[in-house]
Amino acid sequence: MPETAPRIALVTGANKGIGHEVARELARRGLTVLLGARNAALGEAAAAQRIDDEFGRLDVLVNNAGVSDPRDAAPSTADIDAVRRIFDTNFFGTLAVTQATLPLLRRSSAGRIVNVSSELGSLAMNSDPQWMIRGRGSLAAPPEAGPTANR
Ligand SMILES: NC(=O)c1ccc[n+]([C@@H]2O[C@H](COP(=O)([O-])OP(=O)(O)OC[C@H]3O[C@@H](n4cnc5c(N)ncnc54)[C@H](OP(=O)(O)O)[C@@H]3O)[C@@H](O)[C@H]2O)c1
Numbered sequence: 001m002p003e004t005a006p007r008i009a010l011v012t013g014a015n016k017g018i019g020h021e022v023a024r025e026l027a028r029r030g031l032t033v034l035l036g037a038r039n040a041a042l043g044e045a046a047a048a049q050r051i052d053d054e055f056g057r058l059d060v061l062v063n064n065a066g067v068s069d070p071r072d073a074a075p076s077t078a079d080i081d082a083v084r085r086i087f088d089t090n091f092f093g094t095l096a097v098t099q100a101t102l103p104l105l106r107r108s109s110a111g112r113i114v115n116v117s118s119e120l121g122s123l124a125m126n127s128d129p130q131w132m133i134r135g136r137g138s139l140a141a142p143p144e145a146g147p148t149a150n151r
Contacts, residue, residue, distance in 0.1 A: 012036035013065030044100035058104035064116040
Protein backbone atom coordinates (compact mmCIF):
# COMPACT_ATOMS: atom_id res chain seq x y z
CA MET A 1 0.00 0.00 0.00
CA PRO A 2 1.45 3.43 -0.88
CA GLU A 3 2.10 5.56 2.23
CA THR A 4 -0.39 8.15 0.99
CA ALA A 5 -3.29 5.74 0.43
CA PRO A 6 -6.11 6.35 2.92
CA ARG A 7 -6.55 3.60 5.45
CA ILE A 8 -9.80 1.66 5.28
CA ALA A 9 -11.75 1.08 8.49
CA LEU A 10 -14.89 -0.95 9.18
CA VAL A 11 -16.87 -0.04 12.30
CA THR A 12 -19.69 -2.42 13.22
CA GLY A 13 -22.85 -1.00 14.80
CA ALA A 14 -21.96 2.43 13.44
CA ASN A 15 -25.47 3.77 12.86
CA LYS A 16 -25.64 5.19 16.40
CA GLY A 17 -23.99 5.46 19.80
CA ILE A 18 -20.31 4.81 20.37
CA GLY A 19 -19.84 3.21 16.94
CA HIS A 20 -21.17 6.30 15.22
CA GLU A 21 -18.81 8.54 17.16
CA VAL A 22 -15.83 6.23 16.51
CA ALA A 23 -16.64 6.28 12.79
CA ARG A 24 -16.94 10.06 12.79
CA GLU A 25 -13.59 10.48 14.54
CA LEU A 26 -11.77 8.03 12.26
CA ALA A 27 -13.16 9.86 9.22
CA ARG A 28 -12.05 13.18 10.70
CA ARG A 29 -8.54 11.70 10.90
CA GLY A 30 -8.58 10.89 7.20
CA LEU A 31 -9.54 7.22 7.16
CA THR A 32 -12.09 5.89 4.72
CA VAL A 33 -14.75 4.54 7.06
CA LEU A 34 -17.23 1.80 6.20
CA LEU A 35 -20.26 1.82 8.48
CA GLY A 36 -21.39 -1.64 9.48
CA ALA A 37 -25.10 -1.84 10.19
CA ARG A 38 -27.41 -4.74 10.86
CA ASN A 39 -28.13 -6.57 7.61
CA ALA A 40 -29.20 -10.18 7.99
CA ALA A 41 -29.76 -10.54 4.26
CA LEU A 42 -26.22 -9.50 3.35
CA GLY A 43 -24.26 -11.44 5.99
CA GLU A 44 -20.61 -11.17 7.00
CA ALA A 45 -19.12 -13.07 4.06
CA ALA A 46 -20.92 -10.99 1.45
CA ALA A 47 -20.00 -7.77 3.25
CA ALA A 48 -16.34 -8.83 3.27
CA GLN A 49 -16.58 -9.67 -0.42
CA ARG A 50 -17.85 -6.18 -1.15
CA ILE A 51 -14.94 -4.63 0.76
CA ASP A 52 -12.57 -6.89 -1.18
CA ASP A 53 -14.11 -5.88 -4.50
CA GLU A 54 -13.93 -2.18 -3.74
CA PHE A 55 -10.75 -1.79 -1.68
CA GLY A 56 -8.88 -5.10 -1.77
CA ARG A 57 -7.93 -4.85 1.89
CA LEU A 58 -9.01 -3.64 5.32
CA ASP A 59 -6.72 -1.72 7.69
CA VAL A 60 -8.88 -1.34 10.79
CA LEU A 61 -11.79 -3.41 12.11
CA VAL A 62 -13.67 -1.96 15.06
CA ASN A 63 -15.92 -4.64 16.56
CA ASN A 64 -18.33 -2.27 18.28
CA ALA A 65 -21.81 -3.77 17.70
CA GLY A 66 -23.09 -5.13 20.97
CA VAL A 67 -26.02 -5.41 23.33
CA SER A 68 -26.69 -5.56 27.03
CA ASP A 69 -29.85 -6.66 28.75
CA PRO A 70 -31.07 -6.02 32.30
CA ARG A 71 -32.36 -9.60 32.40
CA ASP A 72 -28.74 -10.75 32.34
CA ALA A 73 -27.94 -11.41 35.98
CA ALA A 74 -26.23 -13.79 38.36
CA PRO A 75 -26.28 -17.40 37.07
CA SER A 76 -29.08 -18.34 39.46
CA THR A 77 -31.52 -15.83 37.98
CA ALA A 78 -30.24 -14.86 34.52
CA ASP A 79 -32.82 -15.09 31.76
CA ILE A 80 -31.43 -17.75 29.39
CA ASP A 81 -32.92 -16.15 26.28
CA ALA A 82 -31.38 -12.80 27.17
CA VAL A 83 -27.97 -14.40 27.76
CA ARG A 84 -28.25 -16.30 24.47
CA ARG A 85 -29.03 -13.08 22.59
CA ILE A 86 -26.09 -11.31 24.23
CA PHE A 87 -23.69 -14.14 23.35
CA ASP A 88 -25.06 -14.29 19.82
CA THR A 89 -24.29 -10.62 19.22
CA ASN A 90 -21.34 -9.84 21.46
CA PHE A 91 -19.40 -13.08 21.06
CA PHE A 92 -20.51 -15.02 17.97
CA GLY A 93 -21.21 -11.85 15.96
CA THR A 94 -17.76 -10.48 16.75
CA LEU A 95 -16.17 -13.82 15.89
CA ALA A 96 -18.04 -14.07 12.58
CA VAL A 97 -17.15 -10.55 11.45
CA THR A 98 -13.53 -11.05 12.49
CA GLN A 99 -13.24 -14.35 10.63
CA ALA A 100 -14.84 -12.91 7.50
CA THR A 101 -12.55 -9.87 7.40
CA LEU A 102 -9.29 -11.47 8.58
CA PRO A 103 -8.03 -12.24 5.05
CA LEU A 104 -8.56 -8.55 4.17
CA LEU A 105 -6.82 -7.36 7.37
CA ARG A 106 -3.85 -9.61 6.59
CA ARG A 107 -3.38 -7.70 3.33
CA SER A 108 -2.88 -4.47 5.26
CA SER A 109 0.65 -3.37 6.09
CA ALA A 110 -0.53 -2.64 9.66
CA GLY A 111 -3.90 -4.31 10.23
CA ARG A 112 -5.67 -3.58 13.49
CA ILE A 113 -8.62 -5.17 15.29
CA VAL A 114 -10.26 -3.14 18.06
CA ASN A 115 -12.78 -5.01 20.20
CA VAL A 116 -15.10 -2.70 22.14
CA SER A 117 -15.90 -4.38 25.42
CA SER A 118 -17.39 -3.49 28.77
CA GLU A 119 -16.78 -3.91 32.46
CA LEU A 120 -19.61 -6.43 32.30
CA GLY A 121 -17.40 -8.65 30.13
CA SER A 122 -14.41 -8.45 32.43
CA LEU A 123 -13.65 -11.59 34.45
CA ALA A 124 -11.42 -9.50 36.72
CA MET A 125 -14.19 -6.98 37.49
CA ASN A 126 -16.78 -9.70 37.96
CA SER A 127 -14.48 -11.41 40.48
CA ASP A 128 -13.93 -8.23 42.49
CA PRO A 129 -16.23 -8.05 45.55
CA GLN A 130 -15.73 -4.27 45.65
CA TRP A 131 -16.88 -3.76 42.05
CA MET A 132 -19.68 -1.21 42.20
CA ILE A 133 -21.97 -3.06 39.77
CA ARG A 134 -22.06 -6.08 42.10
CA GLY A 135 -24.42 -4.14 44.35
CA ARG A 136 -26.91 -3.29 41.63
CA GLY A 137 -28.88 -6.50 41.64
CA SER A 138 -29.69 -7.61 38.15
CA LEU A 139 -26.31 -7.32 36.43
CA ALA A 140 -24.19 -9.14 38.98
CA ALA A 141 -24.35 -10.94 42.29
CA PRO A 142 -25.09 -8.78 45.35
CA PRO A 143 -22.06 -7.59 47.37
CA GLU A 144 -22.85 -9.85 50.31
CA ALA A 145 -22.53 -12.88 48.02
CA GLY A 146 -18.74 -12.67 48.31
CA PRO A 147 -16.00 -13.00 45.71
CA THR A 148 -16.60 -16.59 44.66
CA ALA A 149 -20.37 -16.61 44.91
CA ASN A 150 -21.50 -15.26 41.57
CA ARG A 151 -24.39 -17.66 41.78
N1 LIG B 1 -22.88 2.78 26.36
C1 LIG B 1 -22.13 2.33 27.35
O1 LIG B 1 -22.17 2.85 28.51
C2 LIG B 1 -21.18 1.18 27.12
C3 LIG B 1 -20.35 0.79 28.17
C4 LIG B 1 -19.46 -0.25 27.96
C5 LIG B 1 -19.40 -0.89 26.75
N2 LIG B 1 -20.22 -0.51 25.73
C6 LIG B 1 -20.11 -1.24 24.46
O2 LIG B 1 -19.98 -0.31 23.41
C7 LIG B 1 -20.57 -0.84 22.23
C8 LIG B 1 -21.57 0.19 21.67
O3 LIG B 1 -22.49 0.52 22.70
P1 LIG B 1 -23.51 1.73 22.56
O4 LIG B 1 -23.82 2.21 23.92
O5 LIG B 1 -23.04 2.69 21.52
O6 LIG B 1 -24.79 0.90 22.06
P2 LIG B 1 -25.99 1.33 21.09
O7 LIG B 1 -26.14 2.81 21.00
O8 LIG B 1 -27.15 0.51 21.56
O9 LIG B 1 -25.49 0.77 19.68
C9 LIG B 1 -25.27 -0.59 19.51
C10 LIG B 1 -24.98 -0.84 18.05
O10 LIG B 1 -24.81 -2.25 17.88
C11 LIG B 1 -25.70 -2.68 16.86
N3 LIG B 1 -26.17 -4.04 17.06
C12 LIG B 1 -26.82 -4.52 18.14
N4 LIG B 1 -27.14 -5.81 17.93
C13 LIG B 1 -26.68 -6.14 16.70
C14 LIG B 1 -26.71 -7.32 15.92
N5 LIG B 1 -27.27 -8.46 16.38
N6 LIG B 1 -26.16 -7.30 14.68
C15 LIG B 1 -25.60 -6.17 14.22
N7 LIG B 1 -25.54 -5.02 14.89
C16 LIG B 1 -26.08 -5.01 16.13
C17 LIG B 1 -26.86 -1.72 16.92
O11 LIG B 1 -27.60 -1.78 15.71
P3 LIG B 1 -29.18 -1.43 15.70
O12 LIG B 1 -29.28 0.06 15.75
O13 LIG B 1 -29.65 -2.04 14.43
O14 LIG B 1 -29.77 -2.09 16.92
C18 LIG B 1 -26.13 -0.40 17.14
O15 LIG B 1 -25.62 0.07 15.93
C19 LIG B 1 -21.25 -2.15 22.63
O16 LIG B 1 -20.40 -3.23 22.28
C20 LIG B 1 -21.37 -2.04 24.14
O17 LIG B 1 -21.35 -3.31 24.79
C21 LIG B 1 -21.11 0.51 25.90
